[in-house]
Amino acid sequence: MDFWERLISVQPAPPQWVVLVTALVALIVVLANGPWLLARNVVTIVHEAGHGLIAVLVGRRLSGIRLHSDTSGVTTSRGKPTGLGMILTVLAGYIAPSLLGLGLAALLGAGMITLLLWVCTALLLLVLIMIRNVYGALLLLVTGGALVAISVLADSAVQAGFAYLVTWFLLIGGVRPVPELQRKRRRGRARDSDADQLARLTGLPGILWVTVFGLVALGALALGGSWLLAEVLDGWSLRP
Template sequence: MKKKVALFIVLAILLTQMPIIGQYFSIINTLIHETGHALIAIITGGEVQSVSLFSNTEGATLTSYRYWIGGFLTSIAGYVFSSLLAYLFMVLIFKRKSGYVLSILLGILIVSLIFWVRNPFGLFWVITITSGFLWVLLKGSKPALDNMALFLTSLLLVESVTSSLEIMYLGFVSPNNAGDATNLADVTFIIPALIWGTFFFVQSLFFARLGLKRYF
């Protein structure tokens, strides 16, 4: 199992560096990231107007919230949710419960399609990835399903770390254009974007290590 996990992570790293197809599959992390924002907005009493997914792997969640704490938690949720879910999926696969991984991902896809995603590319991506997902679920053998769960988990794990690294870098070189780190700097007033970017990267490494240490 150790060699198989290492192989899938290497494949995920190589795939995400490829043009077009790499970006297409990397959007799985974008969807999870934006789902984190949406869920926390709802939990804290806010509303989700829409979720947008873009071909360059960027995303945006338009939310409203009543209280300061809701805005703070919603802003912080994206990267943390991706890292936490990657860790959870690694644990489930280690316990040979890949079905739970696939069920959670399918649930997120369906909920996003019905309630949140509205931009044209986002709809195209969710519909095509869900169609492929359902085809494998219906036609695939148990080993094929296990491999798909590990493949998608590896993608999420890799992207949760690399996207956090990118936002940390932006926090240092372009703090006014560092996405969630910039939003948090605006919300907290005294904590700059570079600190939030560093926090996102450190927590991604923490959860990645927790997930991988079961295998290595």
């Protein structure tokens, strides 16, 4: 019972500087090519999890997920190759990190830091069950192990900082893959990208779907960021 009470308990908001510093760190990680190449694995995990989740929800049979060392990934499912279910399955990937970040921002706004950490851990466990390659399994085990360690062993201040960092990273990191995708498409290196698959499924141009990905990512960043910064901005407005 203690675990469940702790899970749904409301934690006090961290100092304002924590919110700002974690936002800055996340921004640097996303913009700097070196850190991004490593951290992008997290975005890929969520991207493929988005495909997998929607595939199951629309009645497709999820075959498996593969994560590769070049930060790419593949999710395969069985079912009707056309129609709304397939469209939603393909659409889910690029918007999944941003929407998850938005959901985590809502949890942080409600003060549910512990619940946020365990939600992320549960999502990683569900993805691990469907992983079909060694690298992907190792990546999930390392990432999940870090989350469990912080959730169980770290004090509340560390948990809060980590939760804000993950949330900011998903919100900001959900934006960068969109222009990267379009650059690859322009060079003819992404003929089977999600945008091009959606173009074939719907008859609408791929650039339209890239635009949809971008609008969702930017919208989630704006809304989620406003939630995360609400107390900071309120604090500044109360200053004489």
